[in-house]
Amino acid sequence: MSEVVERQPKPPFNLPAVILFTLSTLGALSVLPWYAWTHGFGAGAWAFFAFCTAATGLSITAGYHRLWAHRAYSAHWSLRLFYMLFGAMAFQNSAMVWCSMHRVHHKHVDDVDLDPYSIRRGFWFAHLGWMLRNYPSGEIDFSNSPDLEKDRLVAFQHRHYLAIALGMNFGFPLLVGAACGDPWGFLLLGGLLRLVINHHCTFFINSMAHYWGRRPYTVQNTARDNDILALFTFGEGYHNFHHLFQWDYRNGIRWWQYDPTKWWIAGFSALGLAHSLKRVPEFKIQRAMLQRQFDRTQARLQRCGSPRRMAVLQKLLEQELEAFAATVNEWTHLQGERFDAARKQLADQWENSEARRRLQVLEEALRLQRQRVRLLRLQTA
Ligand SMILES: [Zn+2]
Ligand SMILES: [Zn+2]
Numbered sequence: 301m302s303e304v305v306e307r308q309p310k311p312p313f314n315l316p317a318v319i320l321f322t323l324s325t326l327g328a329l330s331v332l333p334w335y336a337w338t339h340g341f342g343a344g345a346w347a348f349f350a351f352c353t354a355a356t357g358l359s360i361t362a363g364y365h366r367l368w369a370h371r372a373y374s375a376h377w378s379l380r381l382f383y384m385l386f387g388a389m390a391f392q393n394s395a396m397v398w399c400s401m402h403r404v405h406h407k408h409v410d411d412v413d414l415d416p417y418s419i420r421r422g423f424w425f426a427h428l429g430w431m432l433r434n435y436p437s438g439e440i441d442f443s444n445s446p447d448l449e450k451d452r453l454v455a456f457q458h459r460h461y462l463a464i465a466l467g468m469n470f471g472f473p474l475l476v477g478a479a480c481g482d483p484w485g486f487l488l489l490g491g492l493l494r495l496v497i498n499h500h501c502t503f504f505i506n507s508m509a510h511y512w513g514r515r516p517y518t519v520q521n522t523a524r525d526n527d528i529l530a531l532f533t534f535g536e537g538y539h540n541f542h543h544l545f546q547w548d549y550r551n552g553i554r555w556w557q558y559d560p561t562k563w564w565i566a567g568f569s570a571l572g573l574a575h576s577l578k579r580v581p582e583f584k585i586q587r588a589m590l591q592r593q594f595d596r597t598q599a600r601l602q603r604c605g606s607p608r609r610m611a612v613l614q615k616l617l618e619q620e621l622e623a624f625a626a627t628v629n630e631w632t633h634l635q636g637e638r639f640d641a642a643r644k645q646l647a648d649q650w651e652n653s654e655a656r657r658r659l660q661v662l663e664e665a666l667r668l669q670r671q672r673v674r675l676l677r678l679q680t681a
Contacts, residue, residue, distance in 0.1 A: 345489045352491075360390050362383070526538075583663050
């Protein structure tokens with residue numbers, strides 16, 4: 301019996317995006333090597349390339365992403381102006397459109413119909429394909445971003461996006477290049493090559509960071525932590541953490557995790573140009589990691605060969621789970637005390653109080669428990 305499969309017609313091409321990606325890729329593969337062969341690039345052009353790569357990359361990660369899409373901190377107008385100009389130079393649409401879509405991505409992550417760049421529709425779709433056609437999942441709806449409509453710099457950029465983006469991609473490199481005596485070299489490296497590299501590095505966060513890496517905090521979605529990817533994305537490779545705690549200004553939370561965006565934000569905070577940096581309480585982070593460890597250990601126990609050994613380890617695991625529940629309960633209770641104190645405007649006193657010391661003890665208890673559960677899991681091998 302044959303089945304008639306009804307094929308959905310593909311949506312029409314998004315011509316501006318197709319033209320942008322085709323021309324920039326072809327230019328980087330043809331004009332750029334030809335110019336390098338016939339004229340060569342000087343140190344000034346390479347320095348300008350490095351500056352523009354960092355400025356546009358950070359404007360997307362620290363500006364578009366962590367400041368505007370997630371409100372992870374507040375920034376002085378001069379810093380927002382920088383993000384507005386160099387974010388437009390990244391040619392990834394206006395901050396209004398970018399952030400609105402990104403909020404939809406977080407809300408409906410992995411949903412085939414609602415997530416605009418769902419990895420479940422394939423690696424290529426999540427990386428670039430979603431922009432090449434006018435898919436219904438990519439329809440823009442600003443109802444989730446009234447805060448951005450009120451931001452005058454964001455609204456200005458949205459109104460004049462094409463002019464600013466073209467001016468920053470052509471006018472800016474040509475002007476600086478002319479002043480340094482090499483306008484075409486500056487345009488090709490700081491404009492063209494930087495654009496193509498910056499595009500794919502950002503797009504890797506939607507594709508690779510939902511595909512390759514570990515999941516230490518949650519398996520509720522496909523987002524991954526990946527140290528290698530962090531090197532190419534200004535620290536956005538710690539995507540598993542980010543999807544669980546999206547409003548934290550950090551993605552790589554440990555001091556050794558490469559996250560230049562968090563150092564950039566912390567640096568401007570020290571200079572007084574950024575404030576209200578949001579951080580997830582350490583206890584919540586430890587709690588998420590421990591929960592993952594329990595799940596993994598439980599799964600390993602099911603595969604344990606010896607029933608007697610399994611029974612002993614299962615009992616130990618249950619004791620750990622009980623201790624975990626007790627610690628979490630105490631922490632919840634302590635948070636209640638904290639909010640009460642804040643309501644009575646006694647937060648300062650609370651910070652210095654016995655309760656603060658108790659919180660630190662609870663955080664330490666979870667850390668120690670993680671070590672014990674790790675050992676327990678090793679015994680199941
Ligand atoms: Zn994501
Ligand atoms: Zn995000």
